[in-house]
Amino acid sequence: MANRHALCFTGVWGDLEQMTTQALAPETLEGWYVLQQAFAVDRAALRTRSDAEFDAMEREFAAAMAELAGGDGVHGWSALVPLVGSRADVMVMHFRPTLDEVGAAQARVARTRLADFLTPVEFFLSVTEAGLYYLTAQLARDAAARGGKVGDDVYKAELKKRVDAELATEHVQRRLYPLPPSERMPYVCVYPMDKKRETGQNWYALPIDERSELMKWHGLTGRKYAGRVLQVISGSIGLDVWEWAVTLFAADPLEFKKIVSEMRFDEASAKYGEFGNFYVGRITAPQDWTRALRGTPAA
Secondary structure, three states, X not given: OOOOOOOOEEOOOOOHHHOOOXXXXXXXXXXXXXXXXXXEEOHHHHOOOOHHHHHHHHHHHHXXXXXXXXXXXXXXXXXXXXXXXXXXXXXXXXXXXOHHHHHHHHHHHHOOHHHHHXXXXXXXXXXXXXXXXXXXHHHHHHHHHOOOOOOOHHHHXXXXXHHHHHHOXXXXXXXXXXXXXXXXXXXXXXXXXEEOEEOOEEHHHOOHHHHHHHHHHHXXXXXXXXXXXXXXXXXXXXXXOOXXXXXXXXXXXXXXXXXXXXXXXXXXXXXXXXXXXXXXXEOOOHHHHHHHHOOOXXX
């Protein structure tokens, strides 16, 4: 898949001599912005609306979601996920190339009359991310071997070459610009996570080589679920109170339990991972969800 949008890579460069005491941030690749909004429905207020009012709200909301649906792989997409077993009732997900476009999608939903009956429970704002831990650690070692520094001209030139090679891979393109899951994988699990910053257990104080090794094994565990779970990792540092949002799609929701359980035994999570609330549901056509709200069977 060709790179369709201007894409940045970021990192923090410091003197190589300080690497053992000053942790080096990994280079990262960023793609689409993501907004995931979990709402509770004010059903009592909805029940006071007449059938004619509800019909109008239903049509308006369905039209808004149809406008936002997208899915062409270029302009992003949106989806509606009724939630099960959660303090929220429904999640609206937006994937867009820019923050402004995410904001426009958020505003489009907010303008519908049905949105007046949706109470925010939790929102996650992030941007799809591919962390280049291994590449950063390797370039730092190479800089040390030649007597240079992280961030010097040689480092930057090699970094650009390696980043271009990463971007040319289908795997990275899928991570940065995820397409809507197929009907074969309708179930969704969304949760936020942090890395610990406690005394004696601070992820950000670890040398880059150690973090690279931990993330390598963490990634290998995730890859065992290829074809069964589609994973989208998005970074939210500087955008949200959480540091990452994890979005999983699967054909069988039991896969969420299996992959999260197994990955928590990796040292990267067992020692350094912290997690927020989990939101689980199934991507659903807006009309089917609104019919369920009023107790009308789906067509």
